[in-house]
Amino acid sequence: MLKHLLLTGAAGGVGQAIRPLLKTMAATVGAADIVPVGALRPHVTYQACELADRDAVSRLIEGVDGILHLGGISVEQPFDAILQANILGTYNLFEGARHHGRPRIIFASSNHVVGFYRRDERVDASAPPRPDSLYGVSKVFGESLASLYFDKFGQECLSLRIGSCFPQPKNPRMLATWLAVEDLADLCACAFSVPRLGHTIIYGMSDNDEVWWDNRAAAFLGWKPQRSSSRWRDEILAATNEDPADPAVIYQGGGFAGSGHPED
Ligand SMILES: NC(=O)c1ccc[n+]([C@@H]2O[C@H](COP(=O)([O-])OP(=O)(O)OC[C@H]3O[C@@H](n4cnc5c(N)ncnc54)[C@H](O)[C@@H]3O)[C@@H](O)[C@H]2O)c1
Secondary structure, three states: OEEEEEEEOOOOHHHHHHHHHHOOOEEEEEEEEOOOOOOOOOOEEEEEOOOOOHHHHHHHHOOOOEEEEOOOOOOOOOHHHHHHHHHHHHHHHHHHHHHOOOOEEEEEEEHHHHOOOEOOOOEEOOOOOOOOOHHHHHHHHHHHHHHHHHHHHOOOEEEEEEOEOOOOOOOHHHHHHEOOHHHHHHHHHHHHHOOOOOEEEEEEOOOOOOOOEEOHHHHHHOOOOOOOHHHHHHHHHHOOOOOOOOHHHHEOOOHHHHOOOOOO
């Protein structure tokens, strides 16, 4: 069990959903965000922090022995916003970790790192990135930083290419990409407790029927997702009429692959 876990992005969708599940993983949790995180359990403290502020991020990491880095821009946005939160912010986080005893990091990367692979292709962690957005490019940056910081400084990290972590799948794409938050929490527990993590890349999906991603290279983590999108399958397919020629349907990244430049 961790002594003190830093959770960035604690006010976000995933941050709110996973907070109650961290109790068995860490004695205390520092819940950081630029906005208030809401009601707190006794073992959780709120820390206001702008990820682009290097000194503030460094202070967050003092006394921490594990980091779940969810904070940042989570959709396609103009480049300057992504630059501050995802590129500078992630750099600040890794630098803070390097200077404060190298606590293990779980970095919330994204399936949008490989969003321009087609849905009829199968990709593993060794596939070259094919980002579908500026947002996806920022996650490629984060994974590259994680690779550098492990090879050069021994900073261990799980680059977790989250599929779709929501209470339930909402469309046919999410039948393949859905990740139940309980499965995410189990994966975090595996990543924090495995004897050697190195820099590992894994796709974050539950035990869904339709599978685009191959996690065999990360089998040593011992993670076995227990939930599946299958119970929503019939309902979702009955309510959907997709155009197979639409780029948002052809590519794994969905609407991110189909959208234009965010500043046009
Ligand atoms: N939810 C998913 O399905 C999904 C899929 C792929 C990747 N991810 C990644 O997982 C993480 C969490 O996703 P989410 O759905 O909870 O996103 P979210 O947008 O709901 O939450 C992100 C949080 O980060 C905070 N944040 C943004 N910019 C910040 C800054 N400059 N400084 C400090 N905090 C800042 C926001 O206030 C917000 O609370 C994100 O990094 C996202 O890119 C999520």
